[in-house]
Amino acid sequence: MLPSQEKIVALPQLLAKVEEWRGQGQKIVFTNGCFDIVHVGHVDYLERARLLGDKLVVGLNTDQSVSRLKGPTRPLQDEMSRIRVMASFWFVDAVVLFDQETPLELITALGPDVLVKGDDYALENIVGHEVVLARGGAAKTIPLVKGYSTSQVVAKILGEKP
Structure with a gap:
């Protein structure tokens, strides 16, 4: 098994890893997304998220949940492709x-120390922020790289204006 594949975990494995990391005094950062076509905006965001703690956990939407959120033509890449790409980044510790x-x-279930989303979210609109704050953690936003989104990439490929 390749090292990146070891970062792809089911929830029970993840909870065991997080317990181990916490036992070592490490701060857990969590973020989530579809990450359908990875671009520089995603890379910048995830790397900045990791700098807020010792371990970065990424929750990745399944294919079915992406379709429910984005419509029947999405995702463009299946969940196994998307999860493998996420796991390949040095700054991602588990997916x-x-x-x-x-x-x-x-x-x-995870109880992260830091919950992160892009600055296109207001803190009070970040799902789970109440849970994290109640545990003494923090919810933060990270500035997004302007001009980059999967929707914009798709529109450009199709020759449409985003």
Whole structure:
């Protein structure tokens, strides 16, 4: 098994890893997304998220949840492709799939020290922020790289204006 594949975990494995990391005094950062076509905006965002703690856990939407959120033509890449790409980044320590409409159940089970989303979210609109704050953690936003989104990439490929 390749090292990046070892970062792809199911929830029970993830919870065991997080318990181990916490036992070592490490700060856990969590974020989530579809990450359908990875671009520089994603890379910048994820790397900055990792700098907020010692371990970065990424919750990745399943194919079915991406379709529910983005429509029947998405995702463009299947979940196994997307999860493998996420796991290949040095700044991502674990990746777990979730199929719910939001990552609230995952955040509640995980109890991250820091919950992160892009600055296109207001802090009070970040799903799970109440759970993290109640545990003494923090919810933060990270500035997004302007002009980069999967929707814009798709529009450019199709020769459409985004």
